[in-house]
């Protein structure tokens with residue numbers, strides 16, 4: 001990445017140029033459109049939407065106006081107490097305030113002025129429900145279903161949902177429905193039939209596409225935003241990668257891009273917003289910045305997020321922050337799938353544990369997923385390797401719950417697994433044999449399981465306090481007593497699945513101020529340059545306060561950046 005001086009010769013001129021096409025990028029362009037400015041999004045790959053389209057589509061928005069609909073009371077003071085407690089001094093206060101003030105305004109704005117529609121998730125607790133100001137639900141919101149027909153020819157150009165968010169890799173469910181299905185809450189069978197029926201009985205559409213048109217989660221969010229851009233005639237250029245920033249008299253005035261193999265110069269009169277995602281798919285940057293060991297294959301994120309925007313910012317003197325951090329979670333690498341899947345629910349349900357290669361637990365498995373990977377790295381030493389760790393469970397767990405791409409054995413027994421998944425689990429009739437197959441210390445594993453089985457009976461985990469918080473229990477099984485996150489591991493065969501320190505994307509990047517301006521090494525804004533989403537250092541610091549804490553800020557700072565560049 002380099003910069004070029006602005007010597008004219010522009011191929012295209014707009015008011016606001018947005019690099020990337022995730023939720024933050026699209027939000028910024030919607031606002032520019034509403035303010036009468038011309039905007040253009042450029043996207044490196046042949047599909048728009050990035051990680052945002054692959055995601056759960058949730059936004060974490062304290063004091064959002066939907067809280068009342070689910071009977072939750074929230075206040076700016078409580079939100080402030082919670083966010084300052086969880087971010088623990090890592091983020092300047094004016095950025096935190098900008099987030100808390102603007103995020104609820106953004107949600108209301110989009111619901112009133114665009115195609116975006118959200119609902120609050122009443123039971124999705126903040127990730128640290130015992131911290132001051134935490135709420136047991138309601139701050140996380142998700143998009144309503146969105147009909148893909150409204151996108152016309154633009155639908156096939158949207159990046160697919162990560163298959164882990166779909167039933168049998170193809171049928172959409174909302175975040176709310178996912179919990180009912182995966183934790184086998186009351187009504188889960190009826191709901192499964194309803195969603196599968198809706199998919200298969202959608203006859204005319206079935207002749208057109210394998211993709212479900214009742215979009216949910218990230219596809220619904222990006223669909224709503226893309227349709228809102230269509231309403232405003234804002235173009236999205238695919239196969240167009242930003243390669244250089246153009247600087248004139250110290251101000252970023254445009255971008256040199258590669259479009260369908262041709263270099264073009266795009267001028268941006270009011271500013272350039274970098275929204276091109278993190279560096280999860282650059283092995284070189286992972287090795288340079290993240291804790292080791294690390295592999296791009298362990299990421300659930302978009303293959304095209306290779307840190308381009310971070311390098312563009314560096315080329316004009318930008319400062320970086322939080323580069324050693326990511327939206328961590330333990331992941332499983334599934335043969336034949338392009339992205340890893342995160343073990344969010346599997347690790348929390350009763351009857352599975354995570355162990356290191358000595359066979360010892362190292363964390364509360366039901367804790368927020370970033371905490372699990374932070375513990376994995378903390379515990380990983382040459383004497384006690386923890387990468388990979390193993391998710392260990394028994395036949396009862398296997399029968400009741402899905403795990404990675406595999407449905408519960410009551411619906412997909414081992415003999416019915418496709419060839420590619422036959423060796424996906426390590427499996428044995430005794431714990432000792434299982435340990436030998438996985439390269440785990442047999443005595444260690446036996447002792448750990450014996451202890452966990454006692455905890456399952458008492459309902460108390462004195463080692464790691466699993467199941468003690470509302471967040472732990474969100475992905476528990478309420479029918480399992482006395483602790484919905486603990487069940488004995490005792491019925492053969494026993495299973496082990498490798499778990500890696502993966503993520504949903506990285507979170508370190510260009511340092512920005514409360515208006516999303518990119519800052520230089522002296523803390524001064526670089527004129528004409530903004531950054532939002534995972535190419536900017538997160539406003540959440542090293543914390544993950546609740547579901548939606550990455551997309552909420554990406555969109556909110558997209559909103560802030562566009563309003564700054566195009567004042568009303």
Ligand SMILES: Cc1cc2nc3c(=O)[nH]c(=O)nc-3n(C[C@H](O)[C@H](O)[C@H](O)COP(=O)(O)OP(=O)(O)OC[C@H]3O[C@@H](n4cnc5c(N)ncnc54)[C@H](O)[C@@H]3O)c2cc1C
Pocket residue numbers: 019020021022023024025042043044045047048049050051052053054055056057058059060162164240241242243275276277278300301302304305306308309327504505532533534535547548549550551552554
């Ligand atoms: C399975 C999964 C579930 C998730 N669930 C949630 C959730 O529910 N809530 C939440 O908050 N977060 C969630 N996340 C994380 C979230 O999706 C990301 O943190 C967020 O979408 C990042 O947004 P972004 O705009 O920074 O990047 P992206 O949405 O990834 O967009 C970046 C885009 O920029 C493009 N690009 C890259 N380089 C260039 C270039 N040089 N020129 C032009 N374009 C370029 C990329 O191709 C990409 O399309 C999830 C992630 C995954 C994978």
